[in-house]
Amino acid sequence: xxxxxxxxxxxxxxxxxxxxxxxxxxxxxxxxxxxxxxxxxxxxxxxxxxxxxxxxxxxxxxxxxxxxxxxxxxxxxxxxxxxxxxxxxxxxxxxxxxxxxxxxxxxxxxxxxxxxxxxxxxxxxxxxxxxxxxxxxxxxxxxxxxxxxxxxxxxxxxxxxxxxxxxxxxxxxxxxxxxxxxxxxxxxxxxxxxxxxxxxxxxxxxx
Numbered sequence: 299x300x301x302x303x304x305x306x307x308x309x310x311x312x313x314x315x316x317x318x319x320x321x322x323x324x325x326x327x328x329x330x331x332x333x334x335x336x337x338x339x340x341x342x343x344x345x346x347x348x349x350x351x352x353x354x355x356x357x358x359x360x361x362x363x364x365x366x367x368x369x370x371x372x373x374x375x376x377x378x379x380x381x382x383x384x385x386x387x388x389x390x391x392x393x394x395x396x397x398x399x400x401x402x403x404x405x406x407x408x409x410x411x412x413x414x415x416x417x418x419x420x421x422x423x424x425x426x427x428x429x430x431x432x433x434x435x436x437x438x439x440x441x442x443x444x445x446x447x448x449x450x451x452x453x454x455x456x457x458x459x460x461x462x463x464x465x466x467x468x469x470x471x472x473x474x475x476x477x478x479x480x481x482x483x484x485x486x487x488x489x490x491x492x493x494x495x496x497x498x499x500x501x502x503x504x505x
Contacts, residue, residue, distance in 0.1 A: 301454055305484050308494055311503070315493045318503050323435030330400050331365060333434055337399070338364055339505075340430040341389050341421045346380040348504055354379040358390075365394065389421030408436050416467075424470040433505055437489035441474040441481075448473070450495045456480035 299307075308315075325332060335355055342351040354376050358364040363372050373387035380386060393399075402414045408431055415427035422430070428440040441447075448460045457476045461469050481488040497503045 299453075301484060304454060304494075305486075307498060308484070308486050308490075311494060311497050314503055315490050315497070318493060318505070319432075319435075319437075319490065322433050322437070322505070325434040333400050333403070334393070335359065335364060336433050337393060337419070337430055338390050340426045340433065341393065341419070342376070342380045342386055343426060343429065344421075344423075345382070350379045352505070364390070386421060389419075392420045403431060403434065403436060408438055408440055411436060412440060423465070424467065424474075425464070432489050439478070439488055441477040441488050442492040443470065443473055443477065447477075447492050447495055451477055451480060451491075454480065454484075 325336060338358070339351050339355050342354055355364065357375050357379075358367075358372065361367070361371075361375060363375060369384070369387040369391045372390055373384040376383035376387055396418060402418075403411045405411075411431055412424065412427045415422050415430065416424060419427070425442055425444050428437065429442045431437050431440055432442060443464065445460070448464075451457065452460055456479070457473065461473070464470055464473070477491065478488050481491055486494060493503050493505075
């Protein structure tokens with residue numbers, strides 16, 4: 299697919315993508331519990347399918363384990379749905395102890411909020427923190443970059459090669475700048491890129 303075709307596909311999906319972002323934005327005014335549930339979803343996403351992660355969060359809610367419950371019981375419920383289920387169960391338990399989560403992600407600029415998340419939430423890197431902020435309506439000018447998104451960006455010429463590791467802040471921010479330049483060139487808001495690529499491959503817009 300050429301860049302012109304990608305722009306055309308965006309024009310077809312634009313309304314649905316923007317409506318999805320509006321739904322994310324409504325989370326800003328919801329309860330601390332709902333925001334925390336979205337944080338748990340993003341903690342679960344590394345190397346796991348987003349649809350399975352959403353299903354896992356639903357199961358934890360049904361069992362009353364998302365806001366309380368021993369890590370072992372959480373891990374058992376996650377098994378088979380997400381990778382590294384025991385480690386992620388520990389991360390969820392640690393995240394419950396955070397103070398000031400909603401305040402931290404509701405004030406200041408988005409990049410400052412992301413730095414707070416990366417520095418304070420075990421299991422969140424820049425990709426997951428960006429994903430969480432976008433999913434609570436704070437994704438403006440943030441890129442959600444994983445191997446899947448990078449593959450698509452490389453395919454359309456946003457950059458020449460993909461680094462072996464995305465672990466460092468410097469590497470992530472450098473790639474984010476290139477993604478932002480590409481998004482501006484094709485007229486797609488940066489926070490919508492992953493939804494566009496996701497919908498092209500799956501046929502639907504998720505989160």
